[in-house]
Amino acid sequence: MRNILPVLVVCLVIVVLWYGAALWLNAAWVYDQAARAGTQVGFGQLVHDTMTLPRPKLPAPHQVLGGLWDGIFGQSVTSKKSLVYHGWMTLEVTMLGFAVGTLAGLILAIGIVHSRAMDMSVMPWAIASQTIPVLAIAPMVIVVLASVGLKGVIPKALIAAYLSFFPVLVGMVKGLRAPDGLQLDLMRTYNASRTQTLTMLRLPSSLPYLFASLKVGVAAALVGTIVAELPAGASVGLGARLLSGSYYGQTIQIWAALFMAAILAALLVAAIGIAEKVVLKRMGMAR
Amino acid sequence: MSWQAWAAIAFWIAAWAVNGTVANRWGRRKWARIFVPALFGVTLLVLWQGLVKGLNVPSVILPAPTQIAARFADSVPLLWGDFSQTILKGALGGYVIGCGAAVLTAIAVDRSPFLQRGLLPVGNFFAALPIVGVAPILVMWFGFDWQSKAAVVVVMVFFPVLVNMVAGLAATDPLQRDLMKTYSASYRDSLLRLRLPAAMPFLFNGLKIATTLALIGAIVAEFFGSPTRGMGFRISTAVGQLDMALVWSEIVVAALAGSGFYGLMALIEKTVTFWHPSQRG
Numbered sequence: 062m063r064n065i066l067p068v069l070v071v072c073l074v075i076v077v078l079w080y081g082a083a084l085w086l087n088a089a090w091v092y093d094q095a096a097r098a099g100t101q102v103g104f105g106q107l108v109h110d111t112m113t114l115p116r117p118k119l120p121a122p123h124q125v126l127g128g129l130w131d132g133i134f135g136q137s138v139t140s141k142k143s144l145v146y147h148g149w150m151t152l153e154v155t156m157l158g159f160a161v162g163t164l165a166g167l168i169l170a171i172g173i174v175h176s177r178a179m180d181m182s183v184m185p186w187a188i189a190s191q192t193i194p195v196l197a198i199a200p201m202v203i204v205v206l207a208s209v210g211l212k213g214v215i216p217k218a219l220i221a222a223y224l225s226f227f228p229v230l231v232g233m234v235k236g237l238r239a240p241d242g243l244q245l246d247l248m249r250t251y252n253a254s255r256t257q258t259l260t261m262l263r264l265p266s267s268l269p270y271l272f273a274s275l276k277v278g279v280a281a282a283l284v285g286t287i288v289a290e291l292p293a294g295a296s297v298g299l300g301a302r303l304l305s306g307s308y309y310g311q312t313i314q315i316w317a318a319l320f321m322a323a324i325l326a327a328l329l330v331a332a333i334g335i336a337e338k339v340v341l342k343r344m345g346m347a348r
Numbered sequence: 349m350s351w352q353a354w355a356a357i358a359f360w361i362a363a364w365a366v367n368g369t370v371a372n373r374w375g376r377r378k379w380a381r382i383f384v385p386a387l388f389g390v391t392l393l394v395l396w397q398g399l400v401k402g403l404n405v406p407s408v409i410l411p412a413p414t415q416i417a418a419r420f421a422d423s424v425p426l427l428w429g430d431f432s433q434t435i436l437k438g439a440l441g442g443y444v445i446g447c448g449a450a451v452l453t454a455i456a457v458d459r460s461p462f463l464q465r466g467l468l469p470v471g472n473f474f475a476a477l478p479i480v481g482v483a484p485i486l487v488m489w490f491g492f493d494w495q496s497k498a499a500v501v502v503v504m505v506f507f508p509v510l511v512n513m514v515a516g517l518a519a520t521d522p523l524q525r526d527l528m529k530t531y532s533a534s535y536r537d538s539l540l541r542l543r544l545p546a547a548m549p550f551l552f553n554g555l556k557i558a559t560t561l562a563l564i565g566a567i568v569a570e571f572f573g574s575p576t577r578g579m580g581f582r583i584s585t586a587v588g589q590l591d592m593a594l595v596w597s598e599i600v601v602a603a604l605a606g607s608g609f610y611g612l613m614a615l616i617e618k619t620v621t622f623w624h625p626s627q628r629g
Contacts, residue, residue: 067466075470086489118489178364178371181381182388192560192610193603196480197567197580201595204587209409284478291571299481307484307572319481326477 076122080112083121087111090118120313128317141296144321150297151286152325154214158221159282163275165222166229173230174237174263175255184234191227196220199288217289217298224285225278232274236267269346272337279329287322299325356398363391408590419593420600426582427601434579435605437494438566442501446562447555450506454513455539468514475507483569497569497578504565505558509551516550517543549624552617559609563602 084107091110095102102110112121120128132144139146173180199220206216240262248258290300299318306315367384374380393413399405400412407415420427457463483500490496520543528538570580579598586594621627 064465064469067462067464068469069466071463071466071470176368177375178368178384181371181375181384182367185385186389189607192607194560194563194567194606196564197602198583198599200571201583201587205409205592208590280478284480287478288480288568291568303481303484304572307488310488312485312488315481315485319478319485322478322481327473 079119079122083117083119084108084111086118087114090114115313116310117312120316124313125316125320128313129320132317132321144299144302144317147297147299147302147318148321148325151283151290151299151322154217154289154298155221155279155282155286155325155329157214158218158223158286159225159279161218162222162225162282163229163278166226166274166278167233170230170233170237171259173234175259180234187227187230191231195223196285196288199285200291203289217286220289221282221285224281228274228277228281229271232270232277233267236270236274237263239263239270240266265344268340268344269337272333272341275333276330279333280326283322283326283329350402350404352398353402356395356402359394359398360391363387363394408592411593411596415593416596416600420597423594423597427597429577430579430582430598431601431605433494433575433577434497434566434570435563435609438497438569438578439501439562441494442498442565443505443558443562445498446502446505447509447558449502450509450554451513451551454510454517457514458517458543459535464514464518468511471507471511471514475511479504479507480565480568483565484572487569487572492573493575494578497566497574500569501562501565504561508557508561509554512550512554512557513547516547519550520546548621549617549626552613552621556610556613556617559613560606563606563609567602 088107088111091102091107091114094110111117112124114120117124129144132142136143136145138149169183173183202220203216206212206219237259244262244266245258248262253261286298287300287303290298291304299322302318303315306312306318367387370380371384397412397414400410411419457467480500482503486499486503487496490499524542524546525538528542533541567580567583570578571584574581579602583595583598586592586598618627
C-alpha cells in the first residue's frame, strides 16, 4: 500500500507530459489554421484549440477519456461504434484461444515430464521458437486460413492459443519438476503410481508456476487476438477498430481502442491474480 | 494418400523409436543432447514434405519445404533488401535507442527510491499492455519509412528493459553497499564498480525479451504502411499474390533473424556476466 503515492505521482507526471506533448504536437495545425484565416492566436486560445481538435495529432488525455466514455457508455452495446461490443468480440476470441493454448501446454508439459525422449526432442524447439517473431506473421496466417474457407473466430483463436501455449508449456515443465527428490521418494515409498504422483504431488506443487505463466499467457493471447484482427476485411474487434481508425485518421478512436485493450489486459491479469490468491491461500501455499 | 505420405509416416515412427532409445540410453551424453532435437526437427520437415506431397495439398495453402527452399535460393537479393530495411534499419535502430533510453532512465530514477517505487508498477503495467497497438499512431507521426518502425520498436522495448534495469540496480544487498560506503566510494564509483555490474544479469534478461519484441514491432508496423520494401510489406503483398513460398521464405528469414539476434545477446551476456552462478554451469 505504501506504493500508492509514488504510483500516483508517476501517473500524474505522465499526464502532465502528455498534455504538454499534445500542446506541442497540435500547435502547428492551430497556427496553420489561424494563418489561413488571417488571425492571431494568443496563448489561451492556443491551449483551448489544441485540446479540442476533432482529429488531433495527439489527443489530450481528456479527449481520449471522452472517446472511451462515449464508446463504452454512450452507445448501445450492439452498435458497431460501441467499444463494449468490439471489446467483447476480442475477449471472446482471447478466452477461447487462451483456454485451448493452456490446455495444450498443460498436456504437453505432462508428456514432457514423463517421457525423456519427448523432453529432449521438444523442449529445445519450444524454447527456440520463443525467439521467433510469430506475432508478426499472424495476419498472414489469418489471410491464408481465410482462403481455405476458415473464417471468423477460429483462426484468430488459433493465434491466441499458439501465443499462450509456450509460456504455459515452459512454466508448467518447470512447475511439474518443482517437487524435490525427498518428496518424490516419499511417493515411491507409498508405492504411488505415476498417475497418483502426478495428481497428488506434481500438479499441486506446480500451481504457483501455473498461475505465473497464466498471467503471461493471457496477456500474450490478448495481443495475439488484437494483431490477428488487423488484416483488411476484419470488421469486429479492437484490432479492427485500430485499423479503421488509422485508415480514416480518427486518432481519438485509435487511442480509445488502445485504452480499451489496456483495460481488458489489466482486468484479465487481475482476474488471474485474484484466482491465484484464493487458490493458493486455500491450499496453504500463499506467500 | 500416396507413397510419399506413408514413407513420411514410417520415417516418423522410426525416428521416434531411435530418439526414444537414444534418449533413454545415452541421454546424458553431449552428442545425444544435440542429436535428439536435431532428429526431431528433421522428422518434422520430412513429415511436412511427405504429407504435402502425398495428400496433394495445393501450394497456395501450404508449400512443401523443398519449394520454399528453392524460392528462398531464387530470391536472396530481394530477401536481403527486405532484411536490411526491416531488421537492420527499423528493428536494430529502434532497439538501440529504446534500450539505451531505458537504461539511462533507470539510472536516473535510481537515485530516488520514491520514483522507483512509483515507476516499477507503472512500468510493469505498460510491459503487459498490447503496445503494438500504437503502431498506427506512430506510422502517422513519423511517415512510412523505417523511422516510424524504429519508433514502434522504441516504445515496445522501453518498458521491459526499464523494469528489468530498475530491478537490477536495486539488486545489490546492503552488505555490499555498506562495503562501498566504508571505502568512501562516491556515487559514481559505487555505480560503476558495484551497481552496474550487479544489474547486468537483470539487464540482459530484459534485452533478450526485447529482441523478439523488436522484430515483432518492426514487422507489424509495416502492415500500417511502408515503402515498397520490407518484410512486413513483402509478406502482405505476397499473400495477395498467393505466392506462399515467398511468404514462407520471409518467415524463415524472420525466424533466423530472431534466433540469431537472441543468440547474439545470449553470447554477449555470457561474456559480460561470466561471474554469475547461472553462467558458471
